[in-house]
Amino acid sequence: MAVATNMVFKIPQEPCPLTTLDSDEESFVVLGQSIPDASTELYPEPIGLSVIAEAKRLINSELEAIDQAKNNDEKKVSLESNKDAFKLSLCKMDTSKNFPMTNIEKGVESSSVISIASFTPDMSSEEVQKKIAHIIDENIRLKDTVLQNNLSLKSQYERIVAWQEDVQKVHQAHKDKLLEAKTFLETLRREKDNLKRELTKAIELNDNYACQIVELKKRLDEKDNQRYDDSIKESQLKDQEKKISDLELQLNNMSIEKKQDEEQKNMVSKLQAHLNEIIEERNSANIKMEELRAELFSKTQREESLHMTITSLKSQMEALAPAEEVKTLRTQLGETQNALTRMEATRSRAYSQVRELTDELSEVRSQLESLKSQTQERSRDSELDHEEMCVLKMQMDVYKTDFEEERRAREVIKGEKDRLEEDLQNIQRRNQQLQEEIELLRREGNNFVIPPRPSPPRVEQIRQPSAPSPSRNELLRCPKCNFAFNDLAHLETHVYRCLDMELS
Structure with missing residues (x-):
């Protein structure tokens, strides 16, 4: 008696050729137990976890490098926007949403399965023929389920290959963004150096201006002292200005x-x-x-x-x-x-x-x-x-x-x-x-x-x-x-x- 046991299927490098009903091999699968329940999954581990983990590790390392560069840079806005973009890309790479697994069809319950041990010598030939016909039907139905499972596995394999290509493209895009960020950081560093030099020049000019302001204040104080004397002379000047205005009129006429x-x-x-x-x-x-x-x-x-x-x-x-x-x-x-x-x-x-x-x-x-x-x-x-x-x-x-x-x-x-x-x-x-x-x-x-x-x-x-x-x-x-x-x-x-x- 052949008994079906719980097995873990691994993703092959290439899907195996599917068996068809037209093949010459006639094999009968006699099951002493039904296909596992829905609670028992064929894939205990997520598919492609190693690739996803590697991508996450690379992205996390790139984010850490960007964080270090951000701490040394005064302009944080552009780097934070890049980090948000990387986090959004990580959120989009959820395997449970992008690659949903199809459930494998369940087989017949063990109660409905006819085993060879159930045959007794007391059974008549008609009953034996009925049981054999039932076994043949069950075998054909099991072949169909195996064929469907193979097709679903092939589609899952193709999805995984496409997902790997998408991950590589995203990884390359992230690398390009990192290079752009590095060049941008270099330009920012150069601008920072230029600004520092300009700042030193401005400080020197400010010092010179401060010295000039001090000198001007001294002169202003001297002029304030002179204003008192000038105010005394203003009264005298007013009379003279009148005379000068008259003379100017005469001069203009002349x-x-x-x-x-x-x-x-x-x-x-x-x-x-x-x-x-x-x-x-x-x-x-x-x-x-x-x-x-x-x-x-x-x-x-x-x-x-x-x-x-x-x-x-x-x-x-x-x-x-x-x-x-x-x-x-x-x-x-x-x-x-x-x-x-x-x-x-x-x-x-x-x-x-x-x-x-x-x-x-x-x-x-x-x-x-x-x-x-x-x-x-x-x-x-x-x-x-x-x-x-x-x-x-x-x-x-x-x-x-x-x-x-x-x-x-x-x-x-x-x-x-x-x-x-x-x-x-x-x-x-x-x-x-x-x-x-x-x-x-x-x-x-x-x-x-x-x-x-x-x-x-x-x-x-x-x-x-x-x-x-x-x-x-x-x-x-x-x-x-x-x-x-x-x-x-x-x-x-x-x-x-x-x-x-x-x-x-």
């Missing part, structure tokens, strides 16, 4: 008057500089005007000579040229005469403006001399400075307007000068072309007539009667400049050039 004098002097110096600039510009304008006058004189002489030539040529032209060409030439001649009259008018205006500017400049000089005398009088008498300053401002405005008018007049003169220069250049080009034509005619051996130079009369429009057409034996003359040519080809080229010169 300083204001002095500032006004300086401003007036600066204004006079500015006006003098401005007047010097105006005089320099006038001198330069006078020099330019003299140059222009010389140029105009030379140009007028040339113009008079050209007038004489034009009049002589005109008389010849009227005798030879046809009526239509004479009309066109007369109109052109009238335009040139109008241009000359305009030039003379502008020149006379420029002269008049120059005379006006010279008169204004003389007035400005006289006014400047009067200003100088006035400034000298102002320096002598300070009471009249304000009124004279107003007069100076008014005069400065007058000078400004005069200067602007003079500038505008200079611009007008400059425009007239540019126009005269342009007319002069045109006359020079005309003269050059005439000289070139004379040289051309001399080289070609043509005869040309230069009439005598009469006195320059005023140019008047003369009615020209119709002249007969020139014959081949007579000289062909230009209707504009009255130059004579032998053939018509040279005359045509010359006329084209004359017209181009006039248009240019």
Whole structure:
């Protein structure tokens, strides 16, 4: 008879392969006693107590090291928070809550178990078969319970392996936290040393300040002693302060008057500089005007000579040229005469403006001399400075307007000068072309007539009667400049050039 006894199961390194009902082995387990009660546990000791105890021991040692470091450190808050975190992690590692053990199923009571000794020879074959069938059913049920127990043991083993990994992770995290705490403690120690050095410096400075305070107290006592003497003198000073205030008022008035004098002097110096600039510009304008006058004189002489030539040529032209060409030439001649009259008018205006500017400049000089005398009088008498300053401002405005008018007049003169220069250049080009034509005619051996130079009369429009057409034996003359040519080809080229010169 096989009797089941109480046994302690140990956790294997690897769960044994489970037996299945399909295996070829047919074994019958005959139990003389039922599976132990619920009070008799299969696991008298907690699973993995050695690992938990080791983890607790390490954590306790780390906590003791942190406590020792906390005693040496002034900042206790951060370490106490770390300790609380470690205690919380310990509270979470309760094996009874994390790894509950499943209870193994109980077997059949001993009263219901059929043993071999219960078989008697008096039993019939049917009863024996019933008992054997009952034993087989009991054996199958026991196999099922063993299979369930093996499955529960396998799941418990897997839980223990996962729990060991979690414990290792927590242990590594605690190590990392310890390293961080150590580095933090080192930084705190360095900060503590720095603070100690700063504290020593502050103490030294405090000692110096204390010495200075003592010296200042001594001085303060001396000043307190002097205050009594000063209080006696205050009554005397009040009277003197009144006098000083009156004198200060007078001094302020004098300083204001002095500032006004300086401003007036600066204004006079500015006006003098401005007047010097105006005089320099006038001198330069006078020099330019003299140059222009010389140029105009030379140009007028040339113009008079050209007038004489034009009049002589005109008389010849009227005798030879046809009526239509004479009309066109007369109109052109009238335009040139109008241009000359305009030039003379502008020149006379420029002269008049120059005379006006010279008169204004003389007035400005006289006014400047009067200003100088006035400034000298102002320096002598300070009471009249304000009124004279107003007069100076008014005069400065007058000078400004005069200067602007003079500038505008200079611009007008400059425009007239540019126009005269342009007319002069045109006359020079005309003269050059005439000289070139004379040289051309001399080289070609043509005869040309230069009439005598009469006195320059005023140019008047003369009615020209119709002249007969020139014959081949007579000289062909230009209707504009009255130059004579032998053939018509040279005359045509010359006329084209004359017209181009006039248009240019």
